[in-house]
Amino acid sequence: MTSIRIENLTRTFGAVRAVDDISLVIEHGELFTLLGPSGCGKTTLLRMIAGFVDVESGSISFNDQRIDRLPAHRRDTGMVFQNYAIFPNHTVAENVAYGLKARKVPLAEIQSRVDKALERVRLEGYGPRSPHQLSGGQLQRVAIARALVIEPAVLLFDEPLSNLDAQLRTEMRIEVRQLQQALGLTAIYVTHDQEEALAISDRIAVLRHGKIEQVDTPERIYRMPQTAFVAEFLGSTNMVPGIARAFDGRDTHVAAAGTEFTVRGEIARPGASVLLSVRPEALRLGDGSGGALVQARLALREFLGPMQRLHATLPDGTQIRISALGGQVFDGSPGAPLALSYDPAQITAFPAS
Numbered sequence: 001m002t003s004i005r006i007e008n009l010t011r012t013f014g015a016v017r018a019v020d021d022i023s024l025v026i027e028h029g030e031l032f033t034l035l036g037p038s039g040c041g042k043t044t045l046l047r048m049i050a051g052f053v054d055v056e057s058g059s060i061s062f063n064d065q066r067i068d069r070l071p072a073h074r075r076d077t078g079m080v081f082q083n084y085a086i087f088p089n090h091t092v093a094e095n096v097a098y099g100l101k102a103r104k105v106p107l108a109e110i111q112s113r114v115d116k117a118l119e120r121v122r123l124e125g126y127g128p129r130s131p132h133q134l135s136g137g138q139l140q141r142v143a144i145a146r147a148l149v150i151e152p153a154v155l156l157f158d159e160p161l162s163n164l165d166a167q168l169r170t171e172m173r174i175e176v177r178q179l180q181q182a183l184g185l186t187a188i189y190v191t192h193d194q195e196e197a198l199a200i201s202d203r204i205a206v207l208r209h210g211k212i213e214q215v216d217t218p219e220r221i222y223r224m225p226q227t228a229f230v231a232e233f234l235g236s237t238n239m240v241p242g243i244a245r246a247f248d249g250r251d252t253h254v255a256a257a258g259t260e261f262t263v264r265g266e267i268a269r270p271g272a273s274v275l276l277s278v279r280p281e282a283l284r285l286g287d288g289s290g291g292a293l294v295q296a297r298l299a300l301r302e303f304l305g306p307m308q309r310l311h312a313t314l315p316d317g318t319q320i321r322i323s324a325l326g327g328q329v330f331d332g333s334p335g336a337p338l339a340l341s342y343d344p345a346q347i348t349a350f351p352a353s
């Protein structure tokens, strides 16, 4: 049972605040993801937890015990790296055994633990092989076995799947998730792939410039982004600037893109500038059933197999995207008028800066 408490953690490199006063609590058994664009500090934070990067100020505790001054090998963490970090001239078994040898575990025990770890990642019998005989996905499994074999309290993953092709990535992320749940381990998972983060996490922290923008469950972070940055980083969205006009007791009416949008709740005072996030899947073709309506014109239609993506123009020329499921047949040509209905509760508004 290991929970992780991070308090006011900071690390600078010259003028760059790579990790800037971050505080977080990660519960036992959680798969907690650090998500954010390149350079936002994900790897630095993970390496501080692992003990590979020194803490400048702040603290890291496992179950209320400070660990930030312990050497890496005494922190009870197993780490899986993006580039696997497999020794090419050693067998698979020797690679997996590495952490156990370093901890002076007796030889007989090493063998049985290595076999068990390889079995867990579905590589039974691969021990005697050389790493160059393995595929990318198999190598990544060896790296996971090597992290698991020491039976760490905390598993740390730094973009473990980013060297794999798209299909293997989606398969492997399920394996990672199932393994973590089966073993009941606390895990911190770094990725800049928003779909991967949404698919496997219990909670996600979105990072930007070394700071946390939002920590929440995947559903909440997608549906209720607290900042425009989070709304844009998670999934694709249409950002439409506007001016709040009036609150009618239930909805706020916003003048935007040469038309009007209706947003649930009192989102801003009349006259205030706002930024609306309208998800492509929140817009439906046709006047629907009682929702709000906006008029647009078709610009371009993309057929994507299970769905279509429509590009449309709002009255002032603003381009928006609409996702329509394949079942909703639509074969209009460019210029065709589109009535788009939506639920005012599905539009998120942010103060325009």
Ligand SMILES: Nc1ncnc2c1ncn2[C@@H]1O[C@H](COP(=O)(O)OP(=O)(O)OP(=O)(O)O)[C@@H](O)[C@H]1O
Pocket: 013, 016, 017, 018, 036, 037, 038, 039, 040, 041, 042, 043, 044, 045, 192
């Ligand atoms: N050892 C270092 N020396 C100097 N600057 C560093 C060092 N490590 C990281 N940085 C800087 O700190 C910032 C955060 O880097 P970090 O590697 O943590 O980002 P990241 O979120 O993991 O990015 P990516 O998605 O590209 O892996 C970057 O500006 C980076 O250049």
Ligand SMILES: [Mg+2]
Pocket: 042, 043, 044
């Ligand atoms: Mg990184």
